[in-house]
Amino acid sequence: MNACETSPKSSGLVLPNTREPKKTNYKQMKSDIEIAREVTLKPVSEIAERLGIRKDLLEPYGHFKAKLPLSIIDKERMKGKKLILVSAISPTPAGEGKTTISIGLSEGLNRIGKQTTVVLREPSLGPVFGIKGGATGGGHAQVVPMEDINLHFTGDFAAIEKANNLLAALIDNNIQNKNGSLGIDPRTVHWKRVMDMNDRALRHIIVGLGGTTSGVPRETGFDITAASEIMAILCLAENFEDLKERIGRIFIGFTLNKKPVYARDLNAQGAMAALLKDAIKPNLVQTLEGNPAIIHGGPFANIAQGTNSVLATKMGLTLSDYVVTEAGFGFDLGAEKFLDIKCVSAGLQPDAAVLVATVRALKYHGGVPLSEINHPDAAAVERGLDNLEKHVENMRKFNVCPVIAINHFADDTDAEINAIQQKCKDLGVKAAVAKVHALGGEGAEELAAIVSEVAEACQSDLKPLYEWEWPVEKKIETIATKIYGAAAIDYTAQAKADLQKIYDLKLDKLPVCIAKTQKSLSDNPKLLGRPENFVVTVREIEIAAGAGFIVPITGNIMRMPGLPEKPAAENIDISSDGIISGLF
Incomplete structure (x- = not known):
């Protein structure tokens, strides 16, 4: 198949690298799925051949789509x-376009x-199906086939779910049966079942x-x-042996005699790893312009490490x-964990860090209600720039070289953009306006040139924020204060x-x-901008010994989110000929 041939409409699309520059009228923007279907998908073998x-x-x-060994x-x-x-x-609640950028x-x-x-x-x-929609980018900066990637993809989440729930079943089976029982105290078991759906009714249940x-x-x-924790383990594992070792280290609870119980005590690691036989392999797809994309793993950053798998990153490199x-999410969440956990564990070293900023988020941090952030207000942008400044300071604490990407929206004014650019100049940080939603790669060439220049010239030497050997309280305090x-x-x-414990x-x-x-930046979602003199309250601390970290929980963090009043699922449909609509 060449770039001019058409592929089945239900498969998605691919924009060839040789396309003419697209001058998009923001007011006539089509939905992501419509944009995706206007171009031709290349066979995955062609994408692999390029690599x-x-x-x-x-x-x-x-x-x-394909798995990579x-x-x-x-x-x-x-x-x-x-x-x-x-x-x-x-x-903001809708996100600022990190994936798109x-x-x-x-x-x-x-x-x-x-x-x-x-x-x-x-x-x-x-x-x-909730509030944010899919996670394949947007406009003319997407990975495809977007329908497949957003809906089940290659079944990785299903495999993780099954491995997780196998352990849950083994735990309850051991509690039930007297022969071969470990004597697990049911009151101490913290391991829960999982499902890839926002369903608040399942947060607290009684089994048995x-x-x-x-x-x-x-x-x-x-x-x-x-x-x-299986998701976190999959994203940090280096190979099958490491995967099994990590699964075996999962802490389950205590026996009635107060002895700790781990997944390896139930001989669970082999069967659980077998269920992950294919899920551990990264997935190869493509971008709209026919460039390679590797997609693998999906931990959230507000409740886990928030980055793709070590294996996918190393395969890309x-x-x-x-x-x-x-x-x-923000640099205070996913990036901090990327640098302090993933990079240290896997021996990775970023050569540059791009901080995505939007006019609307800065207005939000400048005190503008969400319902009004599309209205021009350069003064509010200036008030909100304290948030950007704090994140830049945080980036420099890790000895990584920062670049600012201003993700451009249709309602942004020159005065608002100029306010951000002036702040970046004052901070000594290179910045570029990126119009990738409207123009794809064409709208990122200036940003790409700056990022390339910084990555080639800047002597990044990652300095983790803390040493793993420190006491737990000192590690928590260091992140929270710094x-x-x-x-x-x-x-x-x-x-x-x-x-x-x-x-x-x-x-x-x-x-x-x-x-x-x-x-x-705080543990209180209402404290916007750059809050100061606040106290972080640690409610509880969960153990993720298999993943290789512990999880201090602050604020009202839900590990099983609920659907909004009007879920995105209500907009999704499929036609009689199998064409999906409503994904965004």
């Missing part, structure tokens, strides 16, 4: 490659002659009802799949000169008990993955 992957190594899922990863070939991290200022930037880098692969997380069905043959009644609940990847700007930390009685289990040397609202 030097032999056809016989591909594991195709249809014509336009782990054998492709080559540490020697990774040397000298450029890793670009994309994060953002504190976002990441895709557009990769298109722009390819346009200026830098062989680039974008490496992203997989979408969860929760946001797809129906009599003695139906199990031992106990309180439990469901988390969303993206919050499963093996195959391309540049890799653009993102970290969820990154969030908190004045102090408060621990509830439950959190103090959890701390003692962590020390008793000798898990205190693990890094911390703080669960916190994405809407504010």
Whole structure:
């Protein structure tokens, strides 16, 4: 199939690199799915060929998706490659377009002659059917086939869900049966089942009802799949052996004799890893302009590490000169965890960090209500720039070189854009306006040139914020005070008990993955801008020994979100000939 041939409409699309520059009228913008269907998808074998992957190594899922074997990863070939991290200022509820910028930037880098692969997380069905919609970018900066990627994709989330729930079933089976029982105390089991859906009714449930043959009644609940420790494990594992080792380390609870119980005590790791046989392999797809995209894993950044898998990142660095990847929500969440957990664990080193800023988010942090952020207000933008300044300061704490990407929206005014550019100049940070939603890679060429210049010239030398060997309290305090700007930390009685348990289990040397609202630098979503003199309250601390971190939970963080009053699911439909509509 060549770039001029058409592919089935239900498959999505692909914009060839040779297209004429598209001058888009913002007022006539089509939906993402309509834009996607206007172009022709290339066979995934062509995308693989561009990366030097032999056809016989591909594991195709249809014509336009494929799994990539782990054998492709080559540490020697990774040397000298450029890793670009994309994060953002504190976002509005709808997000500020990190994925769109990441895709557009990769298109722009390819346009200026830098062989680039974008490496992203997989979408969860929760946001797809909830408030944010899909996670394949937007406008003329998308990864495709967008319908497939947003809806089930290659089944990775389903495999993670099944592995997680197998462990739950094994736990309850062991509690039920006397022969071979470990004597697990049901009251101490914290492991929950998961489902990839926003369903608040499942947050707290009772299992084991129906009599003695139906199990031992106990309180439990469901988390969303993206919050499963199995997801975190999959995204940090280096190979199958590491995967099994990590699964075996999952902490379940205690016996009636107060002895700790781990997944390996149930001999669960082999079967669970077998269910993840294909899910551990990164997925190859493409961008609208026919450039390679690797998508794998999908932990949320407000409740987990918020970045794609180590394996996907290393595969991208093996195959391309540049890799653009993102970290969820603001720099205080996904990027901090990317740098302090993922990079330290996997030995990665970003060469530049791109901070996405939008006029609307800065107006929001400048005190403008969400209902009015589309109205011009340069003064509000200036008031909100304290938030951007704090994130830039945080970037420099890690010794990474910052670049600002101003994600352009149709209602942005010159005065508002100028206010951001002047602030960037005052901070000594290079910035570019990116019009990737409207123009794709063409709208990111200036940004790409700046990012390339910074990545090539800047001597980034990652300096983690803390040492893993530090006491747990010092690690939490360091993140909260230096990154969030908190004045102090408060621990509830439950959190103090959890701390003692962590020390008793000798898990205190693990890094911390703080669960916190994405809407504010603080743990209070109502404190916008750059809050000061606030206290972060740690409610409880969960153990994710398999993933290799502990999770201090602050504020009202839901690991099983609910649907909004008007879910995005109400807009999604499928025609009699199988054409999906309503995805965005």
